[in-house]
Amino acid sequence: MSKSKEILRGAEIFVRALKDEGVEYIFGYPGGAVLHIYDALFKQEEVQHILTRHEQGAAHAADGYARATGKTGVVLVTSGPGATNIVTGIATAHMDSIPMVVFTGQVATHMIGNDTFQEVDAVGITRPCVKHNFLVNDVSELAATVKKAFHIAHSGRPGPVLVDLPKDITAESCVYEYPSSLDMRSYKPAIKGHPRQIKKAVDMILSARKPMLYSGGGVVLGEASEELTAFTRKLGYPITNTLMGLGAYPATDRQFIGMLGMHGTYEANMAMHHCDVLVAIGARFDDRVTGELEKFCPYAKIVHIDVDPSSIAKNVAVDIPIVGDVKHVLADMIKALKENKNRIDKAALKDWWQQIKEWQDTDCLRFDRKTEVIKPQYVVEKLYELTKGDAYVTSDVGQHQMWAAQFYKFDKPRRWINSGGLGTMGFGLPAAFGVQLALPDETVCCITGEASLVMCIQELSTCLQYGTPVKIINLNNGYMGMVRQWQEFFYDSRYSHSYFEALPDFVKLAESFGHVGMRVEKTADVEGALKEALAMKDRLVLMDFITDKTENVYPMIAAGKGQNEMHLTSERELA
């Protein structure tokens, strides 16, 4: 693509570079330091700017967009408070390895360091929570820096990259040339796994008598669902997904035994505890998964596949590490499986499945279906049925998030969108907005709690402006439910500051933002209300479900406990 060389101003170079990078949406909020850029955006039509109501909303919206589509989310904010307001959004993306490029305005280069109006050291503040960041010092480096930022954000283990743009740089001119390729000597992510390691791993996997597959968000990010499914079906082994990995393997498949971890299923956690070979695929042995490390998988030999070498042997010692892109590695493993002469011990595998069936018979997700007061689990279950498991579901943080993960069965990747790593309340609504913008014809639901929802409630206004008909399922228990649950269990029910003395009328609140509001108070009305809301294809509906105030999330592994020490419910203490 060699064009005649044009001389452009920095702000125009910026916009052209985004266009050449194929960016369709940029989520942002203007301010003094980025006014040249906003002027350049005004004069073109290819890159669409989406105006949120708060910079945090812009970051989460770009993040939701990225999680649903696999493309890189793009954010533009001003210097100073604009930059500090997106830190939560950047850290959220960083913890979940989401590809995102964030542009922050900065005061002019000669003013940096003078405590200038709206100056903060954005590069310094964000350094610990980005994959990489840049301060552009010279307009001649601008286009190449944009290119690098996108390359780094999207390749290897993805993550957010921040580019700080001093105002004078956006005013100066130079020849525009967008590099068509990049070669960075200091950044070369691994792709292929080592063949010898793969061979060794396959030998070990075939020798298992109580095998277990455990896959995480890496499979979603690495677009490796198909390979994971083929690999798992070929083996006939049980599989569990992490909170971030849900949907990477079809939840309705008989080999899937549910999510694992603190609020995972009894069968998944017991199978982890008792397995003799564990294959971790694009998962990072997070503390919410492992429980007490000393007690984690005591009998297992472990194979770990990950694109990031630093994920391997970080928390848990591994017998066979394989560093590589999970899609490539799984494809090679399937090939190696076919070539391997060893056979699975069918009888042992049958016994293992029999044992798992027994664990499954505890019916660990059972809840009381006969109450008039609405059980939150029931709402999620009905939503799942009515959307046929095909909706994109975002969530916030708390009990509702766990119920969404437990009761909505995701058969496809990228449909379950939540802040698993940082656990950011306020993520759900702006993320749902970003998803709906990217996928206007899909059903997008945000399963949230009243405390989380109000944290970024202002984005209801953005949803009206861009006509995104998100369905908000507010599981309103009046409490910060997850906090209340911990206070009940571990602080003798001293509910310190986890109850709201005053909450808005969510129906009126929705209406005041120009949307539809509904209140549902009885179990018998849940299904009808959901149907009615889902039928409103072009309206945002905020559904306020008044749920059981004191329902708890079960099963649960308490802090310091092993995977075989789950509480089933307050009445049913098993294991």
Added chain:
Amino acid sequence: MRHILSLLLENESGALSRVAGLFSARAFNIESLTVAVTEDPTISRMTIVTSGSDEIIEQITKQLNKLVDVVKVVDLNESNHIERELMLIKVSAEGDAREEVKRLVDIFRGRIIDVTEKTYTIEMTGSGDKLDAFIEALNTKLIREVVRTGVSGIGRGDKAITI
């Protein structure tokens, strides 16, 4: 165990703070850190002295490698290597001490590089242990100021760490 890590990294303004920030954010030990540009003006060489179990050193190495500005990380402990540190030290040198300090400097093969009526300024290079030993050998009352650079390290033999 104590390890000496050698890094090649992009000579960019933020690179040092990325490395330093990594050590504090992940609660890794850092005994000393030295850095300067190499014969190639785009590349800096850094020597980090740290300590920890094998698992921790493995994590440190992996995390350093993950930094986008870092081109190469070598654990010098994995083969024979040489370490040197430079120390500048100002001591009182009056009366009997004047001769005594001079003798000690000779024994340790240091050099006196600045002299006043009351003081000597001494330059000394060597391993960290040697510099420690010199400080130990001096009468502490004589020491006025100690400046140490931290360790620089290089592998023995004809192999070189390059990009």
